[in-house]
Amino acid sequence: MTITEEQATWFAQTFGQLADNIERAVLGKRHVVELVLTAMLSEGHVLLEDVPGTGKTSLARAVAQSVQGTTSRIQFTPDLLPGDITGVTVYDQQTGRFEFHEGPVFATIVLADEINRASPKTQSALLEVMEEHRVTIDGVSHDVGRPFLVLATQNPVEQAGTYRLPEAQLDRFLMRASLGYPDHAATVRILDGAAVATEELSPVVTTSALVGMAELAGEVYVDALVLDYIARIVDATRSADEVRLGVSIRGALALTRATRTSAAAAGRTYATPDDVKRLAVPVLAHRLILHPEAEFDGVSADAVIGQVLLDVAPPTRRDPA
Numbered sequence: 645m646t647i648t649e650e651q652a653t654w655f656a657q658t659f660g661q662l663a664d665n666i667e668r669a670v671l672g673k674r675h676v677v678e679l680v681l682t683a684m685l686s687e688g689h690v691l692l693e694d695v696p697g698t699g700k701t702s703l704a705r706a707v708a709q710s711v712q713g714t715t716s717r718i719q720f721t722p723d724l725l726p727g728d729i730t731g732v733t734v735y736d737q738q739t740g741r742f743e744f745h746e747g748p749v750f751a752t753i754v755l756a757d758e759i760n761r762a763s764p765k766t767q768s769a770l771l772e773v774m775e776e777h778r779v780t781i782d783g784v785s786h787d788v789g790r791p792f793l794v795l796a797t798q799n800p801v802e803q804a805g806t807y808r809l810p811e812a813q814l815d816r817f818l819m820r821a822s823l824g825y826p827d828h829a830a831t832v833r834i835l836d837g838a839a840v841a842t843e844e845l846s847p848v849v850t851t852s853a854l855v856g857m858a859e860l861a862g863e864v865y866v867d868a869l870v871l872d873y874i875a876r877i878v879d880a881t882r883s884a885d886e887v888r889l890g891v892s893i894r895g896a897l898a899l900t901r902a903t904r905t906s907a908a909a910a911g912r913t914y915a916t917p918d919d920v921k922r923l924a925v926p927v928l929a930h931r932l933i934l935h936p937e938a939e940f941d942g943v944s945a946d947a948v949i950g951q952v953l954l955d956v957a958p959p960t961r962r963d964p965a
Contacts, residue, residue: 646673647863647913655860656911659685661848662701662710668840669706670699670823672830679706679821679926680795682909685858686901688793688818689774691759691809691930698823705842706756712856713752713791713849720762726769730779731786744781749773750788752851756796760806760854767813770794774816791854811889811933818898819923820930857908864904865914873917874899877924878951886938886947895931902927917958925949 647655659681666677679704692700699828701717708715718729731747748754749770759767773779774794778787796817798809826834833839849857874896882890902923907915929945 646865647860647963650761651860652908652911652913659909665710665848666706670703671833671839672826673823676821676823682902682905683818684793685861686905687858691820692797693800693818694823705752708753709842709845712850714737714753715753716748717755720759721759724762724766726766729769733782736804736838751938754794760798760809764807797848815894817843818924821926836889861905861908864907870915873959876956880956883921884948886934886943887932889933891928899927921953
């Protein structure tokens with residue numbers, strides 16, 4: 645079943661209202677706000693690589709406030725244990741039963757701050773919940789519900805005392821983005837007090853409506869030529885000279901999901917090659933593993949994806965039959 649024109653129009657209007665509302669608290673970062681919303685409506689997660697003080701926590705809270713959801717913040721440290729994230733089973737002497745106490749991962753929006761400061765064992769506690777939206781404690785599975793978004797952050801500058809995220813976990817993030825510093829005009833507005841506190845934001849949609857939007861995005865038509873374009877881009881990353889390990893099939897599926905959502909956010913019932921181009925870098929770049937020689941020469945994964953987009957010709961645009 646394909647999304648209708650009326651549904652696509654409603655989706656685009658609601659998407660724009662959500663972005664407008666969040667941008668009241670996070671000034672001058674419309675592109676990143678739209679990327680985070682696209683990831684959430686694609687039922688994926690976002691890795692924010694940025695220096696401290698750029699508004700990552702404000703962004704997470706603003707998203708949660710806009711969708712009537714809950715938010716939690718986990719400060720990753722070397723002594724953090726997996727149970728501190730997922731929750732633990734505790735024996736109740738009065739009832740004589742074991743009771744599960746939920747961890748902070750049971751929230752609509754989970755901000756995993758400085759995720760690379762925790763041990764690999766603790767980092768891996770997020771693997772199951774990011775992929776399947778549930779955690780398993782003592783053989784019992786507990787659903788975290790929908791919608792569910794993990795916003796993980798890491799400081800790309802300071803690497804002392806950190807543990808690099810394993811490739812298997814990086815691959816579970818739908819996108820990697822960076823807020824960066826605001827431009828001059830936005831900085832002046834922030835200093836003047838123009839930014840609205842996240843607590844003052846009014847909800848735009850309910851969490852159930854957001855789940856409905858995610859389901860609508862999954863019904864966007866993707867032509868076989870566009871799918872072929874995505875496949876050729878992925879293949880090109882695997883054969884690039886600078887790349888040791890290219891994009892996995894999970895990455896190709898992630899790009900397809902995000903492309904559908906991007907098309908719906910634009911009010912269309914079908915995806916185009918431009919949707920793919922717009923999302924290729926944030927969705928694919930962090931999945932590449934470059935040769936050490938290429939990294940030494942200053943080659944970045946973003947640049948490799950940019951070159952792939954130049955080398956792989958997009959199909960001729962056509963409307964769905």
